[in-house]
Amino acid sequence: MHDVKKMKLYHNPKRIYNELEASGLNKDTALKVQDLSPFDQYHYFGTDSVDDAITSLNISSENTILEIGSGIGGPARYIAEETGCHVTALELQPELNDIAVDLTERCGLSQLVNHVCGDILKFNQENTNFDYVVSWLTFLHIPDRNTLLNKCNSILKLGGKIFIDDYYKRNEFEEEELKVLANDVSCNYLPTKDEYKKQLIKSGFNEIKIIDKTYSWKNFVKERKERFIQNSESQIEIHNKEIVDDLEDFFSKVSWLFDHGNLGGLRIIAKKRGKI
Numbered sequence: 076m077h078d079v080k081k082m083k084l085y086h087n088p089k090r091i092y093n094e095l096e097a098s099g100l101n102k103d104t105a106l107k108v109q110d111l112s113p114f115d116q117y118h119y120f121g122t123d124s125v126d127d128a129i130t131s132l133n134i135s136s137e138n139t140i141l142e143i144g145s146g147i148g149g150p151a152r153y154i155a156e157e158t159g160c161h162v163t164a165l166e167l168q169p170e171l172n173d174i175a176v177d178l179t180e181r182c183g184l185s186q187l188v189n190h191v192c193g194d195i196l197k198f199n200q201e202n203t204n205f206d207y208v209v210s211w212l213t214f215l216h217i218p219d220r221n222t223l224l225n226k227c228n229s230i231l232k233l234g235g236k237i238f239i240d241d242y243y244k245r246n247e248f249e250e251e252e253l254k255v256l257a258n259d260v261s262c263n264y265l266p267t268k269d270e271y272k273k274q275l276i277k278s279g280f281n282e283i284k285i286i287d288k289t290y291s292w293k294n295f296v297k298e299r300k301e302r303f304i305q306n307s308e309s310q311i312e313i314h315n316k317e318i319v320d321d322l323e324d325f326f327s328k329v330s331w332l333f334d335h336g337n338l339g340g341l342r343i344i345a346k347k348r349g350k351i
């Protein structure tokens with residue numbers, strides 16, 4: 076099975092330090108969450124999408140949140156800064172997690188954001204009482220949906236909610252699409268929308284709301300690719316050619332996948348069955 080660490084998006088996560096330096100923020104400077112937002116969100120529509128989670132879940136300072144697949148910590152820091160809630164930010168890759176810890180400290184948010192390095196499938200938190208589980212573009216890396224969704228359910232309070240942005244299978248994939256999904260996106264399994272809903276019900280969720288994001292994500296990834304290619308010379312000055320080639324290849328492959336028409340995007344909000 077393809078190793079998520081080999082995905083080109085994750086090849087050089089320290090590139091954020093190049094971006095900060097180009098904005099006049101060197102390694103010792105204290106940071107604001109807003110300084111980081113253009114660079115630390117590894118999903119579509121950046122903090123707008125995180126705002127959607129805050130609003131639709133009605134997150135407040137009273138709440139405890141688990142983010143699954145927190146990358147270099149962008150969404151977790153933003154949620155904590157905006158709402159004052161406590162976030163446990165779980166990330167599989169140590170290199171990304173270390174960067175997340177550093178950036179969170181420099182933002183003065185370590186009291187609110189607890190970075191944990193590990194695999195959600197093995198996550199064993201004493202406090203199995205989160206109000207909300209949030210996750211952006213991470214479930215697509217995890218084929219074992221049964222364990223994943225059961226785990227999400229078991230760590231939520233009764234009546235707690237989940238907010239997920241993820242890929243799904245609109246139609247059967249062609250062989251080339253399957254190859255690109257596996258080799259370039261580390262995605263080895265995707266359910267259809269109906270299968271997703273059935274899996275959620277089986278794992279103990281109800282009040283399931285599914286919003287199709289395919290059209291807006293298709294446009295987002297196309298514009299991201301085109302903007303990146305247009306600015307590639309200045310990107311090479313900020314980073315180096317290897318980093319820019321990796322990102323260009325990754326952004327192009329993702330745009331190709333959405334253009335092909337069989338890959339879809341969705342947002343799910345669902346509630347753990349039972350009352351608080």
Ligand SMILES: C[S@@+](CC[C@H](N)C(=O)[O-])C[C@H]1O[C@@H](n2cnc3c(N)ncnc32)[C@H](O)[C@@H]1O
Nearest residue numbers: 116117118144145146167194195211212213216
């Ligand atoms: C597309 S990134 C999104 C990062 C972050 N949510 C964001 O939007 O900026 C997906 C992240 O999920 C992590 N991941 C993948 N499988 C995981 C697992 N089984 N447990 C925890 N994290 C995982 C990856 O290492 C990667 O950092």
